[in-house]
Amino acid sequence: DFCHLAADAYAAELLSTRAVEDLVSSYNVLAAVVKRAANLLEPALVIITQANLAAIGVSTTLIFDPTHPLNFVDKVTILWVLCWVVLTTLLFRQAAAVNAKLDRLPALLSAVNFGKQVDFEKWYVVANMGVHACGLTVF
Numbered sequence: 001d002f003c004h005l006a007a008d009a010y011a012a013e014l015l016s017t018r019a020v021e022d023l024v025s026s027y028n029v030l031a032a033v034v035k036r037a038a039n040l041l042e043p044a045l046v047i048i049t050q051a052n053l054a055a056i057g058v059s060t061t062l063i064f065d066p067t068h069p070l071n072f073v074d075k076v077t078i079l080w081v082l083c084w085v086v087l088t089t090l091l092f093r094q095a096a097a098v099n100a101k102l103d104r105l106p107a108l109l110s111a112v113n114f115g116k117q118v119d120f121e122k123w124y125v126v127a128n129m130g131v132h133a134c135g136l137t138v139f
Contacts, residue, residue: 003034003098003136007105014109020121024128031134034102038136045138052088055081099135106130
């Protein structure tokens with residue numbers, strides 16, 4: 001939610017400002033904060049993904065084992081794994097939504113008219129956004 005709010009705050013600043021040069025420093029701060037958040041979240045997301053794969057493997061062996069009938073504990077385990085996968089999917093969906101919002105910022109700035117027919121300062125800021133693209137990345 002913080003990254004959503006930070007992107008929204010930058011978009012509001014972008015639409016309300018008349019000094020294009022000030023947008024560079026605030027975008028660089030936004031990019032640094034989002035990259036720091038991504039670096040903090042990355043180990044947790046990798047662990048969650050690996051745990052999901054292990055849980056899916058256990059559930060698959062429970063479901064497809066013909067010699068072992070499903071009992072109540074097995075069914076609860078499968079239900080728990082399904083909930084875990086759904087929650088992880090929602091988590092990655094939120095990260096993708098933040099990335100989509102951040103990816104639209106250069107286009108938003110390009111669409112804003114600052115009263116000049118040829119606006120080199122705006123081009124500079126948009127190019128800076130392209131070079132210093134920010135987003136929640138997991139490697």
